[in-house]
Amino acid sequence: MEPTFSSRAYLDMELLRFTTAGSVDDGKSTLIGRLLYDSKSIFEDQLDAVKRASIQKGSEHINLALFTDGLRAEREQGITIDVAYRYFATPHRKFIIADTPGHIQYTRNMVTGASTANAAIVLIDARNGVIEQTHRHTYIASLLGIPHIIVCINKMDLMDFREEVYTSIKNDFQVFARQIFPAQDMRFIPISALKGDNVVKASGNMPWYTDGTLLHHLETIPISQDHDLKNQRFPVQYVIRPESDEFHDYRGYAGRVAGGFFHPGDKVVVYPSGIESEITAIDTFSGPLSEAHPPMSVTLTLKDDIDLGRGDMIAGVEPGLQVSCDINAMICWMNQKPLQINGKYALRHTTRDVRCIIQEVDYVLNISTLEKIIENKNILMNDIAQIRLRTTKPLLFDAYTTNRITGSLILIDESTNETVAAGMIV
Amino acid sequence: MGDYHLTHLKELESEAIYVLREVAAQFERPVLLFSGGKDSIVLVHLSRKAFYPAMIPFPLLHIDTGHNFTETIEFRDRLARSVNARLLVGSVQESINNGRAVEEKGINASRNVLQTVTLLDTIEAHKFDAAIGGARRDEEKARAKERFFSHRDEFGQWDPKNQRPELWYMFNGKKRMGEHFRVFPISNWTEMDVWQYILAEHIDLPSIYFTHERDVFYRDGVWLATAPFMEMKPKEKVQYRKVRCRTVGDISCTGLTLSTADTVEDIIQEIAATRVTERGGRYDDKRSEAAMEDRKKEGYF
Numbered sequence: 001m002e003p004t005f006s007s008r009a010y011l012d013m014e015l016l017r018f019t020t021a022g023s024v025d026d027g028k029s030t031l032i033g034r035l036l037y038d039s040k041s042i043f044e045d046q047l048d049a050v051k052r053a054s055i056q057k058g059s060e061h062i063n064l065a066l067f068t069d070g071l072r073a074e075r076e077q078g079i080t081i082d083v084a085y086r087y088f089a090t091p092h093r094k095f096i097i098a099d100t101p102g103h104i105q106y107t108r109n110m111v112t113g114a115s116t117a118n119a120a121i122v123l124i125d126a127r128n129g130v131i132e133q134t135h136r137h138t139y140i141a142s143l144l145g146i147p148h149i150i151v152c153i154n155k156m157d158l159m160d161f162r163e164e165v166y167t168s169i170k171n172d173f174q175v176f177a178r179q180i181f182p183a184q185d186m187r188f189i190p191i192s193a194l195k196g197d198n199v200v201k202a203s204g205n206m207p208w209y210t211d212g213t214l215l216h217h218l219e220t221i222p223i224s225q226d227h228d229l230k231n232q233r234f235p236v237q238y239v240i241r242p243e244s245d246e247f248h249d250y251r252g253y254a255g256r257v258a259g260g261f262f263h264p265g266d267k268v269v270v271y272p273s274g275i276e277s278e279i280t281a282i283d284t285f286s287g288p289l290s291e292a293h294p295p296m297s298v299t300l301t302l303k304d305d306i307d308l309g310r311g312d313m314i315a316g317v318e319p320g321l322q323v324s325c326d327i328n329a330m331i332c333w334m335n336q337k338p339l340q341i342n343g344k345y346a347l348r349h350t351t352r353d354v355r356c357i358i359q360e361v362d363y364v365l366n367i368s369t370l371e372k373i374i375e376n377k378n379i380l381m382n383d384i385a386q387i388r389l390r391t392t393k394p395l396l397f398d399a400y401t402t403n404r405i406t407g408s409l410i411l412i413d414e415s416t417n418e419t420v421a422a423g424m425i426v
Numbered sequence: 427m428g429d430y431h432l433t434h435l436k437e438l439e440s441e442a443i444y445v446l447r448e449v450a451a452q453f454e455r456p457v458l459l460f461s462g463g464k465d466s467i468v469l470v471h472l473s474r475k476a477f478y479p480a481m482i483p484f485p486l487l488h489i490d491t492g493h494n495f496t497e498t499i500e501f502r503d504r505l506a507r508s509v510n511a512r513l514l515v516g517s518v519q520e521s522i523n524n525g526r527a528v529e530e531k532g533i534n535a536s537r538n539v540l541q542t543v544t545l546l547d548t549i550e551a552h553k554f555d556a557a558i559g560g561a562r563r564d565e566e567k568a569r570a571k572e573r574f575f576s577h578r579d580e581f582g583q584w585d586p587k588n589q590r591p592e593l594w595y596m597f598n599g600k601k602r603m604g605e606h607f608r609v610f611p612i613s614n615w616t617e618m619d620v621w622q623y624i625l626a627e628h629i630d631l632p633s634i635y636f637t638h639e640r641d642v643f644y645r646d647g648v649w650l651a652t653a654p655f656m657e658m659k660p661k662e663k664v665q666y667r668k669v670r671c672r673t674v675g676d677i678s679c680t681g682l683t684l685s686t687a688d689t690v691e692d693i694i695q696e697i698a699a700t701r702v703t704e705r706g707g708r709y710d711d712k713r714s715e716a717a718m719e720d721r722k723k724e725g726y727f
Binding site for chain 2: 007010011012013014015082083084085086087089093094096108109111112115116224237238240241242243244246247250252254255256283284285286293295296297299310334346348350351404405408409410412417418419422
């Protein structure tokens with residue numbers, strides 16, 4: 001067999017996670033379908049199924065949106081009801097798309113999809129320009145700390161591919177977005193997802209635009225600095241004690257590096273005790289390593305015999321990590337049952353499980369106008385608010401803007417076990 | 427502060443190891459669902475990595491339909507011995523014998539659906555609170571919405587409309603008595619990722635993944651293996667062909683591919699050139715467009 005596919009190149013690809021935000025009719029599903037279709041990520045049997053379904057529904061062309069159609073309920077109602085994940089790869093990168101719905105009531109899904117994303121695609125319908133939903137989506141992307149925003153101005157075909165339409169929407173977007181995030185990496189691309197202009201192939205209809213297709217941007221956005229590489233952070237996830245003859249006294253701290261670079265010989269501080277120690281080895285099944293960085297899963301061993309377990313943190317000796325029971329956080333409420341002030345919730349932060357009491361709601365945010373409503377203490381599903389809470393044991397944290405892993409938390413309703421809120425520590 | 431580069435496969439490996447360690451930390455009685463297929467073999471490999479130098483802290487569970495390829499069963503026993511893991515086997519034949527499951531009749535009869543009964547009974551009997559599986563979101567559209575930690579009620583059922591939001595990498599494994607979780611550490615892997623990982627890590631596979639000659643017959647666009655329990659239609663003819671399995675399930679539903687690929691490298695070239703999805707050869711998914719979604723709700727893998 002003649003080798004045509006290079007495993008070496010495949011093994012050298014990076015991973016980019018991105019999320020898509022748009023209103024119901026902005027053509028989001030069509031855009032994802034277009035990316036998958038034009039990057040040849042659709043298999044023949046999938047294509048056949050979609051062709052059949054398109055004809056059945058009386059459509060003349062292949063309905064690209066059907067590629068991302070998930071559950072039966074959605075097929076029946078024609079709406080996306082939850083986060084779905086899609087995959088495709090080009091010779092440069094592998095991509096994970098968190099496909100989230102754009103309805104107002106589904107803010108929680110967008111927050112979920114955004115929580116792990118390197119990049120967000122914000123879709124704007126060229127006919128409508130920047131609308132209230134654009135504000136909401138952009139604000140959520142900023143709140144969740146997504147490092148790169150790609151604004152796709154879609155349906156340019158319906159506006160005769162005119163440059164002034166694109167320029168005017170771009171200006172409108174920048175005016176409001178710069179208030180939310182002045183230093184954000186922001187890119188603008190005029191596209192037609194339906195016709196394929198500037199998605200994977202450069203458009204012949206818009207010669208005035210020369211800054212690259214959407215796929216080109218997705219393939220080249222620099223992502224290596226998206227983690228906090230400065231502050232050493234290692235939440236202990238699990239203690240490995242083989243209790244075998246060969247590893248009789250072995251005690252390793254398993255976890256995923258949440259920040260900074262770790263090396264054998266590094267002086268570290270163990271929290272919450274504050275005891276200093278030194279890393280003796282970074283162990284893996286394939287052998288010891290000379291360096292570990294985010295997001296690697298490794299096992300650290302320490303020089304000293306310290307009482308250390310799940311939920312504790314190994315950090316650098318530099319000050320910075322905060323240790324406190326009093327937490328201020330922006331939260332997105334995700335449950336039908338409203339937030340209870342003075343209510344008690346289970347709280348998960350990194351690998352640490354504690355309980356907390358909600359002490360105060362500082363304000364609820366109108367995410368369309370960014371107005372802080374101080375009088376409103378009633379937090380309902382999909383609301384975004386700043387709150388104060390107190391935990392039963394101290395959290396070991398950074399601000400979310402410094403580190404998305406050590407700065408995030410979730411609240412869990414202890415009676416239903418449901419995850420009710422996503423929190424970003426201020 | 428330096429720059430770094432982590433390849434996508436290393437990142438997926440790290441993610442899977444993290445998920446496996448969360449299972450060991452959050453649950454009292456986890457179990458790894460071992461099908462004999464490549465995805466669950468990769469899971470065993472990842473589990474060794476996650477807990478090294480300790481042993482894998484959970485047993486392997488195989489739901490045996492009694493209609494498996496001999497090669498799968500031999501491989502299963504050998505692998506469990508080599509990694510020193512406890513192997514449990516749930517028998518679909520026993521479920522049929524004691525009346526818990528009813529054998530399907532007719533030409534397309536399969537024990538694939540019956541596995542759900544045996545699986546749920548075994549989980550209940552051993553009081554397992556987390557069952558780790560090798561499902562991937564790229565396999566099938568109902569799976570695209572699956573969480574890493576997927577909650578199941580006391581009847582073992584999945585409610586796709588009422589899933590817990592999964593934020594960052596914080597997995598909420600809290601549950602009531604009698605409920606359990608399905609956990610999918612390789613959710614974000616594609617078929618190609620799995621094969622590349624097998625190649626890079628030199629992972630052993632059952633011989634049926636590679637080309638071999640056997641008696642097969644052709645039905646509705648799929649090649650199937652002959653076996654005493656496989657009923658054939660009058661017009662279907664037995665042929666002796668060079669085939670391999672692209673996925674491994676029980677004989678009644680595993681579609682075979684005409685292939686001469688006899689190394690992992692060959693298979694990778696074949697997949698790169700193939701334009702049909704992996705489950706395209708799965709006879710069980712052809713029953714209806716929403717077949718997988720229905721089975722998942724009932725508690726299938």
